[in-house]
Amino acid sequence: MLYKTVIERMLAYDAEVWCLDPPLHQEARITAIRRLNISLPDTLTTLVPGEVVKEETGWAAHPAECPTEEQISLVDGGVITSGNRIYTDDSKTKKDHATIFPHQPITILVDNQTSVQAAANPGSRNTTAREICKSLITNKHIHISWIKAHVGYDENEEADRLAKEAAESDRDPLSVKASISFLKSIFKKKIMEDWQDEDTGRSTFNILSRVSTQPCYWKREEILFFIRHGPFPSCLKRFNLASTTNCPCGNTNGTPLHYATECILTASFHMTKQAQKHELIWFRNVASNKGSRLKIQRLLHHLIDFQELLQINP
Numbered sequence: 179m180l181y182k183t184v185i186e187r188m189l190a191y192d193a194e195v196w197c198l199d200p201p202l203h204q205e206a207r208i209t210a211i212r213r214l215n216i217s218l219p220d221t222l223t224t225l226v227p228g229e230v231v232k233e234e235t236g237w238a239a240h241p242a243e244c245p246t247e248e249q250i251s252l253v254d255g256g257v258i259t260s261g262n263r264i265y266t267d268d269s270k271t272k273k274d275h276a277t278i279f280p281h282q283p284i285t286i287l288v289d290n291q292t293s294v295q296a297a298a299n300p301g302s303r304n305t306t307a308r309e310i311c312k313s314l315i316t317n318k319h320i321h322i323s324w325i326k327a328h329v330g331y332d333e334n335e336e337a338d339r340l341a342k343e344a345a346e347s348d349r350d351p352l353s354v355k356a357s358i359s360f361l362k363s364i365f366k367k368k369i370m371e372d373w374q375d376e377d378t379g380r381s382t383f384n385i386l387s388r389v390s391t392q393p394c395y396w397k398r399e400e401i402l403f404f405i406r407h408g409p410f411p412s413c414l415k416r417f418n419l420a421s422t423t424n425c426p427c428g429n430t431n432g433t434p435l436h437y438a439t440e441c442i443l444t445a446s447f448h449m450t451k452q453a454q455k456h457e458l459i460w461f462r463n464v465a466s467n468k469g470s471r472l473k474i475q476r477l478l479h480h481l482i483d484f485q486e487l488l489q490i491n492p
């Protein structure tokens with residue numbers, strides 16, 4: 179088991195170094211997805227490495243060869259009435275419709291500014307955007323222009339209608355690779371649902387009610403305080419490490435909140451105590467205040483250093 183675990187991780191995370199084309203790295207990503215052990219749609223649990231968009235690095239072409247300003251425009255192209263025009267709904271398809279007008283000036287109108295900007299960026303990490311950029315470099319007769327959506331341009335409205343109709347039809351779906359950002363949004367949504375419905379971890383949930391990809395930089399002492407674990411009689415009694423929940427000061431409720439706000443043995447570390455109905459708000463405010471968290475750290479250090487003196491012997 180040790181051999182399998184260690185070697186598998188080494189292969190997974192060092193694949194990019196060992197392979198020019200790292201299929202093993204893609205395999206490791208899919209394996210990591212499946213190891214989350216959360217219920218996901220079948221379209222995600224049956225993914226194989228080739229169905230995930232691989233983020234590119236470097237430049238698609240030399241900066242001097244980038245598409246010209248005449249080829250890509252962010253000015254509303256709805257006023258363009260001459261030449262061959264193709265209206266799209268910004269869907270990802272493999273078919274190149276521009277080939278039906280070889281070497282003739284063509285204007286492709288897209289109602290998504292972000293897509294137009296990505297196509298103009300040879301340093302984009304998106305595979306599709308890089309392919310479009312390369313195509314524009316080699317086909318100077320093709321132009322891309324942004325068009326304002328839902329303002330009465332009949333051709334653009336018709337393109338949107340046909341796209342919606344195709345999406346809702348029973349025809350075979352297009353084979354489109356899943357982007358990393360799409361997978362992240364699905365996972366975050368699922369994790370959020372699980373976090374909202376779980377029965378455990380509610381003390382942390384009351385402070386951090388939303389799942390975030392940003393780490394929460396709590397120190398060990400802060401974690402012990404906010405999850406109500408540590409050298410507190412209320413916690414020690416629960417795990418049969420103390421005979422009572424009483425505090426040596428005489429209070430019958432030796433909780434983290436008691437030590438942080440009212441215990442006479444920790445007066446140097448006290449913070450203002452709120453009414454009981456505002457206890458949840460108090461914890462959230464303390465967690466978001468750097469000075470309060472520093473006080474919590476000092477309080478925990480004090481309780482740990484003098485733990486034997488602050489416990490009631492049976």
